[in-house]
Amino acid sequence: MTTLTDSQPAVVEPPAHGSGSIPQRRRRTFGQWFRHKGWRHTVGVATTIFAVFPLLYVLSAALNSNGTMAGSNVLFSRIDGGNFEALFNNPSRPFGRWFVNTMVIGVVTSVATVFLGALAAYAFSRMRFTGRRVSLLSLLILQMFPQLLAVVAIFLLLNAITDVVPWLGLGSQLGLIMVYLGGALGVNTYLMYGFFNTVPKSLDEAARIDGASHVQVFFTIILPLVTPILAVVGLLAFIGLSSEFVIASVVLTDPDSQTLAVGLYSYVAQQRSENWGVFAAGAVLAAVPVMALFLFLQKYITNGPTAGGVKG
Amino acid sequence: MPTLAPPGPAATRPRKKSGITPDSTLGLLAKIVLLGLVDAFAVYVSITLFLQEKWVILVFASAVTLLINWIYLRKGGLPAKYLAPGIFFLVIFQVFVMVYSGYVAFTNYGDGHNSTKADAVNAIQLSAQQRVLDSPAYRVSILERDGDFHLLATDPDGGVSVGATDAPLEDADAITDATGRAVELEGYRTLQFGEVLANQEDILAVTVPFSDDPEDGSLRTSDGSSAYVYRPSLSFDEATSTFTDLETGTTYTDTGEGSFQSADGEQLSTGWKVNVGFDNFTKAFSDQNIRDPLLQVVLWTFTFAIVSVLSTFALGLFLANAFNLPDLRGKRIYRILMILPYAFPAFLAGLVWSGLLNPEFGFVNTTFFGGADIPWLTDPLLAKVSVLVVNLWLGFPYMFLVCTGALQSLPEEVNEAARMDGASAWRTFTAIKLPLLLVSVAPLLIASFAFNFNNFNVIYMLTDGGPRFDNTTANIGHTDILITMVYEIAFGTGVGRDYGLASALSIIIFLIVAVVSAVSFRQTKALEDIN
Numbered sequence: 001m002t003t004l005t006d007s008q009p010a011v012v013e014p015p016a017h018g019s020g021s022i023p024q025r026r027r028r029t030f031g032q033w034f035r036h037k038g039w040r041h042t043v044g045v046a047t048t049i050f051a052v053f054p055l056l057y058v059l060s061a062a063l064n065s066n067g068t069m070a071g072s073n074v075l076f077s078r079i080d081g082g083n084f085e086a087l088f089n090n091p092s093r094p095f096g097r098w099f100v101n102t103m104v105i106g107v108v109t110s111v112a113t114v115f116l117g118a119l120a121a122y123a124f125s126r127m128r129f130t131g132r133r134v135s136l137l138s139l140l141i142l143q144m145f146p147q148l149l150a151v152v153a154i155f156l157l158l159n160a161i162t163d164v165v166p167w168l169g170l171g172s173q174l175g176l177i178m179v180y181l182g183g184a185l186g187v188n189t190y191l192m193y194g195f196f197n198t199v200p201k202s203l204d205e206a207a208r209i210d211g212a213s214h215v216q217v218f219f220t221i222i223l224p225l226v227t228p229i230l231a232v233v234g235l236l237a238f239i240g241l242s243s244e245f246v247i248a249s250v251v252l253t254d255p256d257s258q259t260l261a262v263g264l265y266s267y268v269a270q271q272r273s274e275n276w277g278v279f280a281a282g283a284v285l286a287a288v289p290v291m292a293l294f295l296f297l298q299k300y301i302t303n304g305p306t307a308g309g310v311k312g
Numbered sequence: 313m314p315t316l317a318p319p320g321p322a323a324t325r326p327r328k329k330s331g332i333t334p335d336s337t338l339g340l341l342a343k344i345v346l347l348g349l350v351d352a353f354a355v356y357v358s359i360t361l362f363l364q365e366k367w368v369i370l371v372f373a374s375a376v377t378l379l380i381n382w383i384y385l386r387k388g389g390l391p392a393k394y395l396a397p398g399i400f401f402l403v404i405f406q407v408f409v410m411v412y413s414g415y416v417a418f419t420n421y422g423d424g425h426n427s428t429k430a431d432a433v434n435a436i437q438l439s440a441q442q443r444v445l446d447s448p449a450y451r452v453s454i455l456e457r458d459g460d461f462h463l464l465a466t467d468p469d470g471g472v473s474v475g476a477t478d479a480p481l482e483d484a485d486a487i488t489d490a491t492g493r494a495v496e497l498e499g500y501r502t503l504q505f506g507e508v509l510a511n512q513e514d515i516l517a518v519t520v521p522f523s524d525d526p527e528d529g530s531l532r533t534s535d536g537s538s539a540y541v542y543r544p545s546l547s548f549d550e551a552t553s554t555f556t557d558l559e560t561g562t563t564y565t566d567t568g569e570g571s572f573q574s575a576d577g578e579q580l581s582t583g584w585k586v587n588v589g590f591d592n593f594t595k596a597f598s599d600q601n602i603r604d605p606l607l608q609v610v611l612w613t614f615t616f617a618i619v620s621v622l623s624t625f626a627l628g629l630f631l632a633n634a635f636n637l638p639d640l641r642g643k644r645i646y647r648i649l650m651i652l653p654y655a656f657p658a659f660l661a662g663l664v665w666s667g668l669l670n671p672e673f674g675f676v677n678t679t680f681f682g683g684a685d686i687p688w689l690t691d692p693l694l695a696k697v698s699v700l701v702v703n704l705w706l707g708f709p710y711m712f713l714v715c716t717g718a719l720q721s722l723p724e725e726v727n728e729a730a731r732m733d734g735a736s737a738w739r740t741f742t743a744i745k746l747p748l749l750l751v752s753v754a755p756l757l758i759a760s761f762a763f764n765f766n767n768f769n770v771i772y773m774l775t776d777g778g779p780r781f782d783n784t785t786a787n788i789g790h791t792d793i794l795i796t797m798v799y800e801i802a803f804g805t806g807v808g809r810d811y812g813l814a815s816a817l818s819i820i821i822f823l824i825v826a827v828v829s830a831v832s833f834r835q836t837k838a839l840e841d842i843n
Contacts, residue, residue: 070673116398123394144829150409182405294655
């Protein structure tokens with residue numbers, strides 16, 4: 001909205017603009033204004049429309065209980081909550097369960113990821129041992145190969161685990177979390193390692209002299225000081241996990257145990273246009289927490305070049 | 313001044329934990345409990361492995377357990393104590409699975425080839441069952457326990473036994489009705505007629521063997537109330553490792569490639585897993601059904617990744633330049649609105665766009681193109697364009713943020729010097745800003761390439777790889793990239809699952825990614841940061 005009010009009055013009557021805040025400095029013609037700033041607004045408005053219209057479309061479809069894809073084409077023609085009601089009242093597609101599953105798997109995995117990564121980063125940052133450099137390098141190289149490349153082997157491995165420990169094998173959320181933890185080190189450790197190094201060593205030395213053990217130094221000195229990076233790594237991991245489809249779709253077969261990504265895909269996989277409104281409602285609910293987290297984290301995500309590989 | 317202070321107990325031996333403070337007893341307790349849990353779990357797993365006679369895994373599991381205990385019980389070796397938990401998962405679910413992919417790539421693992429030869433022989437005998445003519449009818453009731461169906465059979469002499477597909481018949485002490493037919497058994501639930509009808513398919517598939525040896529035959533029901541004796545129509549001769557069809561006399565011999573084949577080339581559908589050497593790789597590059605599609609898929613994967621990087625970078629850089637003006641009004645609003653696609657979960661974006669681009673009911677056709685029937689996702693060329701546009705939508709905000717950051721970190725003097733020398737805005741940009749920018753952004757472009765190379769979600773959710781190629785029976789299409797092709801071959805519904813071939817393709821992706829990483833390593837300073 002602001003974008004329009006910003007550019008439009010200026011386009012219609014440039015003189016009024018000049019007589020307002022900047023008194024009579026020099027009257028610019030429309031051409032001059034356009035060459036300097038106007039084209040930027042044109043570009044901005046065009047790009048904003050490109051960026052936002054699909055999102056408005058989902059939102060409008062979600063609020064329109066008409067339901068089909070054909071009926072969702074006039075944006076915000078009708079607003080009610082029918083789709084959301086239908087979304088939560090379909091026992092064969094338990095959206096509520098998916099939502100809870102995604103949250104549980106996401107939170108458990110990201111907390112564990114942060115913990116495992118922080119343990120490793122502490123060792124790399126504070127201790128000197130043989131193989132340290134090689135281990136750091138291997139981590140850096142390993143994280144170049146995303147886990148989904150080995151999805152076939154992961155499936156076969158979990159299949160074998162099912163025979164021995166059924167509650168950790170195929171169909172088990174705990175099994176899925178274990179698989180995700182395989183990627184817990186890698187880029188996370190590297191990010192945290194850099195941050196741990198910024199905490200002065202004299203702090204832990206002082207604590208050691210006062211009789212603190214290495215565990216106490218880790219939990220009471222280092223961790224409180226690196227909370228920001230822990231939060232960022234955890235939230236980034238959570239955002240990434242909430243979109244993970246490949247491995248989750250292979251591991252979780254029972255609708256009750258699936259995540260949002262797998263469940264919502266099944267919603268539209270067979271009959272895209274009939275379920276459209278309900279799917280859109282699900283999409284809105286699934287996207288809102290992630291988008292909120294993301295916008296909140298935005299400045300951290302672009303700061304570190306190493307964080308760049310996360311998405312995009 | 314700690315060094316001058318009178319030596320207390322802590323100061324004299326600062327490196328050794330005294331073990332007296334309450335904190336360290338707590339630590340010790342936590343350690344004992346955690347290690348105890350790990351060991352308890354290990355024992356449980358070991359017993360299961362022992363009972364299942366999986367010796368190799370048992371040895372490995374025990375070795376890992378011992379290693380963990382050694383790491384945490386010995387004195388010193390501190391780094392290992394901190395690294396072990398993360399590395400444990402890393403080794404199993406990242407390193408091992410990669411190595412295992414390599415192994416599977418050299419086998420024929422897949423539908424019809426997923427177990428040992430003994431299992432295959434067993435399965436063939438079970439599946440090739442034929443009703444023994446003139447055999448007596450058993451009266452049966454259908455029982456259910458834990459979701460599995462069991463047959464409760466009353467033989468013509470009145471004896472009662474129970475069994476299921478994976479549980480051979482055994483005598484049972486059941487409640488019988490007036491006609492002497494067993495109808496109920498403790499611990500099971502008897503299905504009513506309606507339920508039998510509802511689960512018809514599963515119940516017809518129940519094959520209850522008389523004993524562990526499939527040659528003894530089995531019981532099957534065709535109506536849920538009476539069952540007949542079935543015997544294998546194929547007889548297995550262990551000495552020569554051949555199957556003989558008891559009716560036609562055809563013999564099926566072991567081909568050495570994990571299946572039984574008759575003289576005229578007919579194969580039994582169940583085979584077993586064997587190593588096939590480089591067959592999967594040669595198949596990928598010579599089999600008509602795979603080669604041509606694979607070539608197209610590889611080309612498209614590169615095109616998709618490269619064009620995605622270039623288009624998102626170009627748009628992002630252009631926007632960053634356009635909005636890199638301190639006094640531009642509404643800059644923040646533009647910025648937030650333009651970042652939204654990046655924040656939107658990628659898998660949802662694919663699904664939403666597939667709706668927007670639906671030819672009949674989609675928003676784009678009905679609203680922007682006045683109801684035209686443009687086949688955005690079903691025409692080979694347009695589908696590729698659509699995929700690229702959607703990926704541009706998803707990816708440009710990231711590049712916009714990155715480029716904005718990089719532009720703002722360029723020193724202003726450079727800009728001024730160029731202006732003093734009379735360079736035009738365009739020339740300043742191409743000759744000065746862009747080269748400087750590329751230095752800091754190049755590693756990110758390579759990372760973005762690597763990411764898009766395996767950008768599964770966008771392709772799978774938007775087009776599912778379609779439209780399909782017409783020169784192959786596999787469910788692969790014009791917009792499939794390598795990773796979606798792997799998924800389709802391993803888990804797809806088109807043709808049978810072929811884990812071997814899928815893993816071989818994964819290995820090819822591994823190699824490509826390795827080359828890309830090697831290049832990016834040369835570009836980044838990451839190596840120098842490690843000291």
